[in-house]
Amino acid sequence: MIVLKDITKKYDNGFEALKNISLHCNEGEITALIGPSGCGKTTLMKLINRLNNPTSGSVFIKGKDISEIDPVELRRSIGYVIQQIGLFPHMNIAKNVGTVPKLLKWDKERIGKRVDELLNLVSLDPETYRNRLPSELSGGQQQRVGVIRALAADPSVILMDEPFSALDPISREQLQEELVRLQREIKKTIVFVTHDMDEALKIADKIVLMKSGEIVQHGTPEEILRHPANEFVEDFIGQKRLKRYQGIPPVSQVMVERPITVTPNRGLAESMRIMEDKKVDSIIVVDEKNHLLGYVTVFDIVKAYQNEDTKIKDIMHSFNTTVNPDTPLTEAIQLMNKLQVPYLPVLNEKGLLEGLLTRGSIVGYVGSEYHSIKEGVV
Amino acid sequence: MQDYGYLSVFYERMPDLLGKLSEHIFLSGISVLLGCLVAIPLGVLLIKTHIRWMKSLTFNITNIFQTIPSIALLAMIATVLGFGTETAVMALFLYSLMPILKNTYAGFDSIDPQIIQSAEGMGYSPMQRLVQIEIPLALPYIMSGIRLTTVYIVSWAVLAGLIGGGGLGELILAALSLNDKPLIIASSVMAMILALVADFILGKLEKAFTKSSNTEAQKI
Numbered sequence: 001m002i003v004l005k006d007i008t009k010k011y012d013n014g015f016e017a018l019k020n021i022s023l024h025c026n027e028g029e030i031t032a033l034i035g036p037s038g039c040g041k042t043t044l045m046k047l048i049n050r051l052n053n054p055t056s057g058s059v060f061i062k063g064k065d066i067s068e069i070d071p072v073e074l075r076r077s078i079g080y081v082i083q084q085i086g087l088f089p090h091m092n093i094a095k096n097v098g099t100v101p102k103l104l105k106w107d108k109e110r111i112g113k114r115v116d117e118l119l120n121l122v123s124l125d126p127e128t129y130r131n132r133l134p135s136e137l138s139g140g141q142q143q144r145v146g147v148i149r150a151l152a153a154d155p156s157v158i159l160m161d162e163p164f165s166a167l168d169p170i171s172r173e174q175l176q177e178e179l180v181r182l183q184r185e186i187k188k189t190i191v192f193v194t195h196d197m198d199e200a201l202k203i204a205d206k207i208v209l210m211k212s213g214e215i216v217q218h219g220t221p222e223e224i225l226r227h228p229a230n231e232f233v234e235d236f237i238g239q240k241r242l243k244r245y246q247g248i249p250p251v252s253q254v255m256v257e258r259p260i261t262v263t264p265n266r267g268l269a270e271s272m273r274i275m276e277d278k279k280v281d282s283i284i285v286v287d288e289k290n291h292l293l294g295y296v297t298v299f300d301i302v303k304a305y306q307n308e309d310t311k312i313k314d315i316m317h318s319f320n321t322t323v324n325p326d327t328p329l330t331e332a333i334q335l336m337n338k339l340q341v342p343y344l345p346v347l348n349e350k351g352l353l354e355g356l357l358t359r360g361s362i363v364g365y366v367g368s369e370y371h372s373i374k375e376g377v378v
Numbered sequence: 379m380q381d382y383g384y385l386s387v388f389y390e391r392m393p394d395l396l397g398k399l400s401e402h403i404f405l406s407g408i409s410v411l412l413g414c415l416v417a418i419p420l421g422v423l424l425i426k427t428h429i430r431w432m433k434s435l436t437f438n439i440t441n442i443f444q445t446i447p448s449i450a451l452l453a454m455i456a457t458v459l460g461f462g463t464e465t466a467v468m469a470l471f472l473y474s475l476m477p478i479l480k481n482t483y484a485g486f487d488s489i490d491p492q493i494i495q496s497a498e499g500m501g502y503s504p505m506q507r508l509v510q511i512e513i514p515l516a517l518p519y520i521m522s523g524i525r526l527t528t529v530y531i532v533s534w535a536v537l538a539g540l541i542g543g544g545g546l547g548e549l550i551l552a553a554l555s556l557n558d559k560p561l562i563i564a565s566s567v568m569a570m571i572l573a574l575v576a577d578f579i580l581g582k583l584e585k586a587f588t589k590s591s592n593t594e595a596q597k598i
């Protein structure tokens with residue numbers, strides 16, 4: 001979606017702000033540029049809307065070289081949120097939010113409608129806030145307006161330059177959560193500059209770690225936490241955070257290794273007996289080679305029990321979601337919570353059933369961990 | 379010579395007073411207007427330019443005009459333009475430059491660079507940024523400069539009488555030579571009232587702009 005190719009940026013005084021940088025930002029993802037101040041992250045971001053131009057190299061958006069697009073036109077097609085607030089103090093909230101649509105010459109009615117829609121999106125009542133001046137809003141509210149102002153003309157790319165860094169910790173956390181929630185709906189390609197690792201880990205799909213004009217590491221938060229490229233990355237992440245993340249076991253350590261299974265051609269009475277025997281209320285269906293097919297609950301069997309010809313395969317449900325043995329436990333737990341399922345099948349790379357992550361197995365694991373810690377203390 | 383009292387002079391000499399008052403208004407008004415037309419664009423130009431010496435040079439030149447005593451300036455210009463209204467307007471115009479220029483510059487200078495960058499990043503063209511963002515934000519400062527200048531110019535315009543430039547100053551000088559005390563007082567009061575009224579009206583305007591732009595106006 002956004003491709004930066006062999007970018008260098010040299011200033012007249014000889015300072016090299018960016019050294020031969022190539023970067024790819026995927027469509028619909030949040031890419032966080034992070035690094036100590038002066039590392040070039042903001043400079044890099046500003047290349048994308050041509051607030052900065054590279055000394056050499058090119059930037060492509062959707063395959064188009066942006067040096068061939070008029071900067072003013074380009075900027076109107078890219079959302080922009082900056083540090084502090086950047087709201088225009090002499091315009092009310094509606095006018096601030098409607099800025100880009102107005103520059104794009106939308107008609108008044110359409111702008112008004114869009115403004116109300118956006119204010120609702122961040123839970124600011126349009127009736128109350130439309131006519132207020134920015135100074136009459138709290139810092140958190142102002143930054144919400146800053147974010148929706150960038151969304152106004154529905155750009156596919158949004159640049160955010162440390163948008164939440166001036167906020168108090170509570171509003172900052174709220175806004176980060178809101179951004180994550182919002183992003184699930186709007187699926188924009190977002191480039192987000194920050195110096196806060198927690199923020200990057202929380203919101204980013206990809207993290208780009210920079211140091212003195214170079215990219216040190218580029219990867220998912222998971223990759224960066226698990227395999228820091230060098231000492232600088234480790235230091236930047238911080239030992240405490242590394243331990244917290246690396247201490248989390250993969251699913252394979254927690255799962256039930258031999259879950260109760262049946263083959264699809266078994267009869268219902270037979271399956272019922274197995275379930276009674278093993279005291280479980282649902283059973284996993286696999287074929288002879290242990291490929292996962294689905295599951296059946298005891299209620300499904302009771303419902304269909306009258307018909308003697310019914311086989312397991314006739315009443316089984318398939319799984320929408322599975323995890324692999326390397327999935328970190330935290331991620332799997334979040335998934336289970338989100339999907340509201342009592343268990344998740346664990347498949348290896350060949351699609352064979354390795355085990356089953358159940359609530360019971362998680363409790364058992366946490367219990368044993370807690371136990372051992374306690375023992376260690378005593 | 380004087381056959382009227384301090385109060386009845388207003389009634390007796392009303393036509394003269396009003397005539398000279400309107401000349402005075404014209405004199406000060408045209409000078410301030412010219413000052414605005416030159417100093418405001420110049421201020422914008424100076425804030426946009428990156429050439430440092432141009433800034434200091436312009437400020438120094440306008441400052442120099444400010445330091446020349448008003449009578450001396452009038453005399454100097456009179457040697458070139460001769461006696462009359464043009465000379466008076468020229469001198470007053472030169473006096474008005476510095477305060478308007480300084481306030482215009484300060485107004486633009488006071489705008490948070492973040493706001494400018496945010497406007498640029500959102501896709502305002504340089505002209506749109508100037509008209510829709512920067513001028514409205516600098517306006518309270520500019521207005522305050524105009525107001526201050528107007529009050530000065532109204533009082534300095536009295537000196538125009540010395541070189542036949544018209545205005546209440548002429549009336550005062552005439553009355554002085556005739557030792558017509560009530561007329562001197564009446565003319566002076568007229569000039570004072572004019573200054574106060576101008577200050578009041580422009581103050582109201584300034585307040586209106588300040589309110590709408592929500593920025594504290596700073597007086598220089």
